[in-house]
Amino acid sequence: MGKTLFDKLWEKHVVSGKKGEPQLIYVDLHLVHEVTSPQAFEGLRTNKRTVRRPDRTFATMDHNVPTKDIFNIKDQISRKQIETLRTNCKEFGLRLADMGNEEQGIVHVIGPQLGLTQPGQIVVCGDSHTATHGAFGSIAFGIGTSEVEHVLATQTIWQLKPKTMGIHLYGKLQEGVAAKDIIMALIAQNGVDFGTGHAVEFFGETVQQLSMENRMTICNMAIEGGAKMGMMRPDQTTFEYLKGRKYAPKDLDTAIEYWRQFYTDDITDYDTVIEFDVSTLAPYVSWGTNPSMAVPVNANLPKITDMNVQRAYDYMDLKPAIKATDIPIQWIFIGSCTNGRLADIQEAAHVMEGHHIAENVTAWIVPGSRAVKNAAEELGLDQIFKNAGCEWREPGCSACLAMNPDKIPAGIHCASTTNRNFEGRQGKNARTHLASPAMVAAAAIHGHFVDIRQKEAI
């Protein structure tokens, strides 16, 4: 019997506890943001506790940030939450990427970008999309605020070891089909809870060929399939990505030597395996109110089979059997921790270049971090978007969850590179359609989805 990547990582981090029971696990990196941390700091204060390892904790502001004028938070309660994080970081001696700071951005974008996220780590954050960091060969998962407090105080966390699931991705993606489509298709075909209770590892030739950005997109959405951890074996692509990053080890060779031990010995070591051929995939588009309610762009929307599907159709104001390409799109959003990295913005810009968005469409482009924004501007991508009639904004979570001023109006269909199409997610009664950056960009140009595999379609 061999071991999985997950087993090896887990074993290295057990501080105490028996197999089969919740075990105390050491946390290498704790990322903090303003929304899920205030009550945790308050708990520390009440109980006169300190942060055990400020050097392993890193905070940023992302969810509340207004992306039009970041220094002008009009919402008093939002402002209070931002200020509370600032005070807490000061009081407890934590590093903070503050508003406007070079390092600021969406927590799951800046962790990797700064080299904080590394292979072999346990990474936690009070945010379900922490799974993103698993792309580096780490166990990364979202936690609740009580757990945030626990990690701040002890640098450890109680967890019951999940089962393991291997997802074998093989085959070559067709041109125009993206990493986003792989994970959307997986969820569409297996449901929003197929990964519950499991740590999921994506492996195989397809994964090896993907860039770190694309790997992160896939791991990011593992949680939408119910898996709180998504991960991938660290390899040369991972190591190359980390080279020269601010907080990555300076002596990278020694670290790499250590990281190389983290891989799954054999496919039979997983509790469950899913085989998944990506070569026949079409770009995916979501039509309903959870990420599994999605279809290939050239397909018709499904029949009504139960009250959950009926409810989704009512909310989205759509009818079964229309084509995904018939969904009218009046708004588009490119950004978020799923698809707000430089590579994503580049893909979208590539489609947008030389075109103009349709007349009745509003388009927001929101880089995932200040560094992404700066890099994109250096490449002139902002100009491509502006010429096409899009709004180029400041970095933040923005309309991914719309708890800041960035909201999609009620009744509007929005093509979005985000990860959740829940009721009201992007604004009350807003209707979200998830898709890849290139698909969303093309939808902006046409006012509806098109199959971007057909060049003439754009």
Add this chain to the structure above:
Amino acid sequence: MEAITIHKGTTIPLMNNNIDTDQIIPKQFLKNILKTGYGQHLFHDWRFLDDGTPNPDFILNKPEHQDATILISGDNFGCGSSREHAAWALKDWGFKIIIAGGYSDIFFMNCTKNGILPIILPQSTRDILSQLAPDDKITIDLPQQKVIWQDKMYAFEIDATWKQKFIAGIDDIELTLRQEEKISNFEKNMPIFE
């Protein structure tokens, strides 16, 4: 944390599958920096009409259900965002027990930290429990791992450690801090790359 051993109460059925935490407590209420006061916003977008008045059709607004402490629901309850505000809101409204087909892992953990007991029962049993009258009381016996209604008993599974935690209502951090030596030893031995 408040301990749970035996609980008797009335039910509210909300039988959709995949009820996500964005529905349980929408984002506009996550800006608060306290742990309390979320009950009034529980299921806000379902509970209130666009003009802000309570939606009379939504079950949480029905006068006969105001004292319910047990929520019955579909599969994969609490999926999506990790926001513990969802657990705080359910608790603040008065729920002590949830009976669903399953839970997202993060939401389940959040329940264990807040004294809300998440029970898993099969659809057939939940179908029966969802039909109870608003004043029908059921009993949850955690030590025996049974849901009891009249002369019927439905057994449920729960991990032994979580069960103990619910029964004892212990503060995790205090327990962990007693293991300080082990944590320090771990830190001394872990690889560090400069």
